Amino acid sequence: MALDTTTGLNSLGFAKPPSQTRVVVAMSGGVDSSVVAAELAAEGYDVVGVTLQLYDHGAALAKKGACCAGRDIHDARRVAESMGFPHYVLDYENRFREAVIDEFADSYLGGATPVPCIRCNERVKFRDLLETAKDLDADCMATGHYIRREDGPAKAELHMAADPARDQSYFLFSTKQEQLDYLRFPLGGLVSKAETRALAAKHGLPVADKPDSQDICFVPNGDYASVIEKLRPGAGEPGDIVDMEGRVVGSHEGVIRYTIGQRRGLGIGGLSDPLYVVKLDPDARRVVVGPKSALATRTVPVREINWLGDEPFESRDAWEVSVRVRSTRMPAEAILRPTGPDTAEVELVQAEEGVSPGQACVFYETGGTRVFGGGWIWRGK
Known part of the structure; x- marks a missing residue:
């Protein structure tokens, strides 16, 4: 050619x-x-x-x-x-x-x-x-x-x-x-x-x-729990499933088998309203469940940020961007506020459900196709 x-x-x-x-x-x-x-x-x-x-x-x-x-x-x-x-x-x-x-x-x-x-x-x-x-x-x-x-x-x-x-x-x-x-x-x-x-x-x-x-x-x-148990014997220790007030509503066979936002496979029967996993407490071996409304959040702390914008990341107090908090979701409008060289707080214009630590938060040009980088969600608020 x-x-x-x-x-x-x-x-x-x-x-x-x-x-x-x-x-x-x-x-x-x-x-x-x-x-x-x-x-x-x-x-x-x-x-x-x-x-x-x-x-x-x-x-x-x-x-x-x-x-x-x-x-x-x-x-x-x-x-x-x-x-x-x-x-x-x-x-x-x-x-x-x-x-x-x-x-x-x-x-x-x-x-x-x-x-x-x-x-x-x-x-x-x-x-x-x-x-x-x-x-x-x-x-x-x-x-x-x-x-x-x-x-x-x-x-x-x-x-x-x-x-x-x-x-x-x-x-x-x-x-x-x-x-x-x-x-x-x-x-x-x-x-x-x-x-x-x-x-x-x-x-x-x-x-x-x-x-x-x-x-x-x-x-x-797709059986990640079995892989983790092979890599880390004892990882699948059982524990309690509790509601948001701490009341025991069921039991589980390992926190590693659950993810934030999960509804199916909880093994909780006899309840009138559907429950979702809203928090994981591995130290106490507890899976916390609650109503769908408890999953909604507008504030997402992010760290280990990789910035690909033309201007330095900390050159502005805030950036208007769109973000993805899961790979399966389309970018949604947000305000990105730097809190350090590679940390930030993301404020979502519309609350998202199932924001989970360990997932990525990726930044995009609002109304365009450019990727401005992203970081790792490290705790919920």
Whole structure:
């Protein structure tokens, strides 16, 4: 593919031919990253595929069809062979356990609801793997994430994907500016997953019809409680389910089996009004339940903030933004008030239900697509 005659840049933004541009593609073995690698190879780029082995495939944590499990490594290798570019598998098991799995287990033990995919992007893929890409003299690293990187007037910007149903910006808020400068997300502008699969079929990729992975990669069948009990024996100690006045209304088989906002599976019968989990008290081994109204909050304390705005975070007393407090919710208007270099209080214009410590609060341009960063919800008010 020739350089764009209007800009003098190739499709990845470099002022040289694709054949002289090396790009490392993070390949999970799924259709998304496979299409990225195949498209770039077809355009003539010097593609190097890299797949991470994140945990022991024979251990109890692994499961068929999980991201980066044995089958996925095999699939990534087949795609590389079919498109004629080199492919490497890197053993990141120890890094992944220390940076992601251990914190996942400890967060649940502390009554939080963690998002390990964010930590994996932050601490493994966009840190360790990105440094490996640089060691391989790559000009950039590309992934199959559905998010857009755009060149703004001041610097590279992070934007939501063109397809709202596939947007993964919630999981990438912690991407640092220097990482964003180096990363590329070729799928962010596609309008549907059908378009991705059509590209896979065009290249004859063996993963063209492979189902999407739905679960956390190291959690078999979504049963995170069993994984935590294997990692932290004794984590599933029983205790009481109490109402907001402290009266015992039931019993449970471990605080780790509950999340804020949960209604189903409480095992509480004979009550006229539905009850929801409103608080977890792991020290007392108590699950606190209450009416739905008790879940509503407008104040969300946030820490470990990663800021991607053009102006310094503390240059204003308040920022008008929209925020997501869960990945499944659309951004809602809020006021972001810095309380330190990487801490803030978020005031929601409309109260949200089920705001949970351990989840991310991601900041967006109100009425636009730009991602201004985000932080971690650390306690409710």
